[in-house]
Amino acid sequence: MTCGASLMDERGRGNPKPVRRKLFTKKLAPLFSQAIDSADPQKTFISSKFNLYVGKGNLTSHIQHYTQAMTLWSNNGPIMCQMFSSSFNEMPLRWFYKLETRSINDWKQLQQVFISSFITNSQLPKEVDVLLTTKKDIMESLREYNKRYWAAYNEIDNCNEKLAVTSFKLGLQPTSKLRQSLTKKQPTDVSSLMRKMEQHCKIKDNL
Template identity: 35%
Template sequence: MYNGRTDLVEHVSHFNQRMVVHSRNEVLMCKVFPSSLGPVVMRWFDGLREDSISSFKELTKAFGAHFVTCSKIPRPLDSLLSMAIWEGETLKTYSDRYWEMFNEIDGDFDDVVIRTFKVGLPAEHDLRKYLTRKPIRSMRRLMDRIDEYKQVEEDQQ
């Protein structure tokens, strides 16, 4: 249910996923869409002028225009550049913060992401030394390597 406070793009995307088998049926899409709206948003929907919407695309455009302040704006890539492990912070906590920030960025920047993660580690950190000696080219490999070092870190505590 969309309550008027969460990301509207995400809501429409989830609605489209649920309705994928009916996506070519514009009338049905428009009729079912209100069932995904909470009370506050239903007041907006009920206030639409009759015959003012002629397609699902128009409905989602009007929805987006009205609730534009609820759109979640992706973070810029440079948000990752300021990420660094804090003194006394575990690799697990740092990587959790890093991946949370990474997930809020649009685009395919794997090479930059891999480098900024490494640079965020202190020069004396074993994982940074490893990543410097043996550069990694894929996110999957980076995540696997982080998991290995997190396990070592946890075993030492």
């Protein structure tokens, strides 16, 4: 029977019961110290529902959510270590299995290793004011400005497209022909702006 399936009684009728997951002690033991490896606090474990970490986001919040889900076992270091990988999506799970043999001695150390490994992916999303202050430098090509601007745009969650279009235009030099064109007929969304910018660059390249 697979994990998550309802247990059936002898008559074949559905009889849902809490899903119990065996501790993966033997499978994960090589990553941990002998103390964690040899610990066997209980034979079975009732799995909690975890928020999966996908490789980016707030690391502290993820640990807090995991600890909250593991409230009944939060003081049991070995179980906290052994079950931590259950809160990972595919990418961080690959990182987890690449940890050196016997490199983790306790739950506190595992948290520290986790944070230090993913800290570069946990930057907070940029705010919209980043776009408002992004300006094209005099010596910067239009394509370079375009690349820099959209790199910043992509790091902003749910950015208003009309605002992004207006900000892009205002970031251009006042004498820019593209800015003048955008002023006469401003695109209504990001896709239209990108097409117009590309058309402008192609015309300029052919001059």
